[in-house]
Amino acid sequence: MLQNKAILVTGAGGGIGRGIGEACAAKGASVVVTDLNEAAAAESAAIIRSAYPGCKVVGMRMDVTDPAEVRDVVASAIATFGRLDGLVNNAAVLVDKGLLLDSTPERRALEIAVNVEGLIICSQEFVRRAVDRGGGGAIVNIASVGGRRAHVLMANYSASKAAVMNLTESQSAEWAQYSINVNALCPGGVQTAMLHGAAEAKTMFSRSKKDAQAVRESWIAPQLGRSVKSVEVGYVAAFLLSDEAILIRGQSISVTAGLEHEVLADYLD
Numbered sequence: 001m002l003q004n005k006a007i008l009v010t011g012a013g014g015g016i017g018r019g020i021g022e023a024c025a026a027k028g029a030s031v032v033v034t035d036l037n038e039a040a041a042a043e044s045a046a047i048i049r050s051a052y053p054g055c056k057v058v059g060m061r062m063d064v065t066d067p068a069e070v071r072d073v074v075a076s077a078i079a080t081f082g083r084l085d086g087l088v089n090n091a092a093v094l095v096d097k098g099l100l101l102d103s104t105p106e107r108r109a110l111e112i113a114v115n116v117e118g119l120i121i122c123s124q125e126f127v128r129r130a131v132d133r134g135g136g137g138a139i140v141n142i143a144s145v146g147g148r149r150a151h152v153l154m155a156n157y158s159a160s161k162a163a164v165m166n167l168t169e170s171q172s173a174e175w176a177q178y179s180i181n182v183n184a185l186c187p188g189g190v191q192t193a194m195l196h197g198a199a200e201a202k203t204m205f206s207r208s209k210k211d212a213q214a215v216r217e218s219w220i221a222p223q224l225g226r227s228v229k230s231v232e233v234g235y236v237a238a239f240l241l242s243d244e245a246i247l248i249r250g251q252s253i254s255v256t257a258g259l260e261h262e263v264l265a266d267y268l269d
């Protein structure tokens with residue numbers, strides 16, 4: 001599906017980003033796994049390389065909020081692979097956990113800087129380089145089901161993800177002229193460091209004194225009877241990066257395995 005394509009994934013030192021890198025490699029792409037944490041990026045690259053020995057994978061440090069570093073890493077990826085066909089804007093932080101009245105400017109600013117501004121910086125650089133070679137390519141932005149509705153104790157993060165969904169529509173509309181397809185995925189309930197942090201915040205405020213484990217279990221996708229895996233989010237991202245997805249444009253697609261829906265089994269004996 002992604003043979004002869006090179007894909008760059010941000011925030012891929014673990015969690016969903018690593019799963020996306022793995023899925024892209026499984027579908028035949030060359031992969032650049034980047035992260036603020038250089039050692040974590042190198043570890044993801046080593047894991048993907050050993051799972052897919054025929055696949056070209058590089059791991060690099062890249063802070064999505066640093067335009068100069070983004071420029072250098074994108075240039076280096078193009079020098080290594082000849083071109084970049086896809087970008088997955090996955091890096092994000094959830095730091096402003098708690099009540100809106102206790103929210104601080106510093107924590108809000110960091111979430112907006114990484115989740116929104118970082119995504120814009122990386123997208124601009126990717127598109128500029130794509131335009132240099134005559135256009136073509138795809139971007140997948142990682143939003144969240146949290147961006148679709150109110151989310152207590154993580155309001156600012158949710159607002160940042162609502163911004164990602166709206167930006168996805170604008171990017172799609174503006175960059176179609178360069179034959180660049182842009183879509184977003186909205187995960188939920190993937191057992192990563194970020195989700196565990198969210199569970200701890202919910203636990204602190206839980207009137208029923210649910211422990212973090214119980215909160216994490218409440219995010220098990222009922223239709224699957226288990227949590228969604230990072231690599232499964234990655235398979236959908238890989239499809240959206242492929243030429244087969246050209247009819248899907250500017251969309252934000254939930255990849256939660258129905259987490260937000262009731263299941264009939266809950267009502268039957």
Ligand SMILES: NC(=O)c1ccc[n+]([C@@H]2O[C@H](COP(=O)([O-])OP(=O)(O)OC[C@H]3O[C@@H](n4cnc5c(N)ncnc54)[C@H](O)[C@@H]3O)[C@@H](O)[C@H]2O)c1
Nearest residue numbers: 011013015016036063064091092144187188189190192194
């Ligand atoms: N886990 C879930 O259930 C879930 C649900 C909805 C949305 N998401 C989204 O999925 C994406 C991945 O989340 P995750 O759960 O794997 O989280 P995670 O915290 O495990 O991974 C995020 C990665 O981003 C990196 N990062 C942070 N700041 C960065 C920066 N400035 N530059 C580059 N990298 C940076 C971190 O080092 C980390 O490796 C995020 O966009 C998140 O908002 C996750």
